[in-house]
Amino acid sequence: MSRKCLVVDDSKVIRKVARHILETLDFSVDEAVDGSDALTQCMAAPPDVILLDWNMPVMSGMEFLRALRAAHLAVRPKVVFCTTENGMGHIRAAIDAGADEYVMKPFDRETLETKLQLVGFA
Amino acid sequence: MTASANAIRVLAGLLQARTGQELAVSRIWRIETSLKPLLRERGFDTIDALAAAVVLDRESELAGAVVDALLNNETYFFRDHAVFRLLDGPALDMIRAAREPRRRLRIWSAGCSTGQEAYSLAIMLADEGERWADWTIDILGTDVSRDAIERARLGRFSQFEIQRGLPVRVMLRWFDQVGESWIAKRQLRRMIRFERHNVLDRPPQPAHFDLILCRNVLLYFPAEARAGAFDRLSTAIAPDGVLMLGAGETVLGQTGKFTSERTLRGLYRPTAHHPHQSHRAA
Numbered sequence: 001m002s003r004k005c006l007v008v009d010d011s012k013v014i015r016k017v018a019r020h021i022l023e024t025l026d027f028s029v030d031e032a033v034d035g036s037d038a039l040t041q042c043m044a045a046p047p048d049v050i051l052l053d054w055n056m057p058v059m060s061g062m063e064f065l066r067a068l069r070a071a072h073l074a075v076r077p078k079v080v081f082c083t084t085e086n087g088m089g090h091i092r093a094a095i096d097a098g099a100d101e102y103v104m105k106p107f108d109r110e111t112l113e114t115k116l117q118l119v120g121f122a
Numbered sequence: 123m124t125a126s127a128n129a130i131r132v133l134a135g136l137l138q139a140r141t142g143q144e145l146a147v148s149r150i151w152r153i154e155t156s157l158k159p160l161l162r163e164r165g166f167d168t169i170d171a172l173a174a175a176v177v178l179d180r181e182s183e184l185a186g187a188v189v190d191a192l193l194n195n196e197t198y199f200f201r202d203h204a205v206f207r208l209l210d211g212p213a214l215d216m217i218r219a220a221r222e223p224r225r226r227l228r229i230w231s232a233g234c235s236t237g238q239e240a241y242s243l244a245i246m247l248a249d250e251g252e253r254w255a256d257w258t259i260d261i262l263g264t265d266v267s268r269d270a271i272e273r274a275r276l277g278r279f280s281q282f283e284i285q286r287g288l289p290v291r292v293m294l295r296w297f298d299q300v301g302e303s304w305i306a307k308r309q310l311r312r313m314i315r316f317e318r319h320n321v322l323d324r325p326p327q328p329a330h331f332d333l334i335l336c337r338n339v340l341l342y343f344p345a346e347a348r349a350g351a352f353d354r355l356s357t358a359i360a361p362d363g364v365l366m367l368g369a370g371e372t373v374l375g376q377t378g379k380f381t382s383e384r385t386l387r388g389l390y391r392p393t394a395h396h397p398h399q400s401h402r403a404a
C-alpha cells in the first residue's frame with residue numbers, strides 16, 4: 001500500500017528536507033520545481049497528497065491550486081500548503097481555493113506528520 | 123557560561139521539591155537555554171549566581187520563576203488525535219449517558235500548560251453545540267506554572283502554537299487573528315477556568331470530575347510521587363469518571379487506584395475497591 005506525495009517547491013534544499021521527512025513517514029516522493037511542473041505531473045499521475053509551496057516564481061501556489069481543482073482528475077489529491085510566519089493572512093483564501101491544510105515553514109517531522117494525519121494519512 | 127554540578131543540583135532540587143518533577147537528562151543539557159531569559163531579565167551573570175540567590179531564599183518570587191523556567195511546557199492542540207477521537211466518540215457518549223439526569227459535565231485538565239488541552243476539549247464540545255445545548259459544562263485547567271496559567275487565561279496563541287494540532291478549519295472557526303496572534307473566541311473562553319494548582323496537593327474543590335486529563339505531566343515524577351499524584355486524582359474523580367493519560371503513559375504498575383478500561387484503550391477508571399461505597403456516585 002504505497003502512498004505518494006508530490007513536493008512542490010522552487011527551493012532544492014526544502015525539497016530535499018521534505019523528501020527525507022516524507023520517506024521516513026512511508027511516502028514515496030516526487031518533486032516539482034514550480035506550479036506548472038506540478039500540474040503536468042498531476043495530470044500524468046496524480047499523487048495522494050501534495051505539499052505545496054505558496055510563493056513560487058513560475059506558477060504560484062494559489063494559481064496551481066485553482067488549476068488543480070478545476071482539472072477533473074480521477075482522484076482528488078489532498079493539498080497541504082506551506083506558508084511562512086508572514087503569510088498567515090492567505091490561509092483563508094487558500095482553504096477557499098481548495099487546500100486541505102497548511103503547515104508553517106520551517107517544519108519538523110512531527111509537525112508534518114500531524115498535518116498529514118489531519119488530512120487522513122494515519 | 124556553564125553551570126557547576128552544584129548549581130544544577132540546587133536548581134533540580136528546587137524543581138523537584140516544588141513540583142515533583144525530576145529534571146530530565148534532556149533538560150539538564152538545556153538548562154542554560156531554559157534559564158537564559160531569566161538570567162538576563164534578573165541581571166545574573168551566571169547560573170551559579172542564580173543558584174546562590176535561590177539558596178538564600180527558596181521561598182522567593184525568584185525561586186518560583188526559576189521553577190517555571192525549568193518546567194517543560196510542551197503541548198499542542200488535540201495532542202494524540204487517536205485518543206481525542208476515542209474521547210469524542212464512545213467515551214463521551216458513555217459519560218453523557220451517565221450524566222443525562224443532571225446534565226452537568228465537569229472536566230479537569232491537570233497540568234494543562236498554556237491551555238491547548240483545555241481549549242481542545244472546549245472546541246470538541248462547542249463543535250457539537252446543539253447536542254450539549256442545555257448542559258452545564260465546566261472545564262477546569264490547572265498547572266503549577268504561574269506563567270503557563272497566565273498565558274492559558276489569555277487564550278492567545280502564536281502562529282507557531284496555533285498551527286500545532288489544530289485542523290485549519292477548526293482554527294478559522296474558533297480563533298480570531300489579531301496581528302501576529304490567534305485569540306480563542308469568547309464562547310470557548312467562557313467554558314474554561316484556569317487556576318494555579320499542584321497535582322500533588324489536595325484536588326481543586328468541588329471535585330467529582332467526570333473526566334480528568336493528566337497527560338504528559340507525571341512522566342518525570344519519581345515512582346513514589348507519581349503514585350501520590352494518582353492517589354490525589356483518584357479522590358478527585360467521580361466513581362464512574364474517566365481518566366485520560368498521555369499516549370505513552372499507563373497506570374499499570376504505577377498505582378492500584380485506576381484500572382484500564384477494556385473497551386476504551388488509553389482511558390482509565392477508578393478502581394472500585396469498596397463496592398459498598400458506590401452509592402456515593404454523583
Ligand SMILES: C[S@@+](CC[C@H](N)C(=O)[O-])C[C@H]1O[C@@H](n2cnc3c(N)ncnc32)[C@H](O)[C@@H]1O
Nearest residue numbers: 141193195197233235265266267320321337338
Ligand atoms: C509537558 S506539559 C503537558 C501539557 C498537556 N497536558 C499536554 O499533554 O499537552 C506538562 C505540564 O505539567 C505541568 N506540571 C509539572 N508538574 C506539575 C505539578 N506537580 N502540578 C501541576 N502541574 C505540573 C508543567 O508545568 C507543564 O505545563
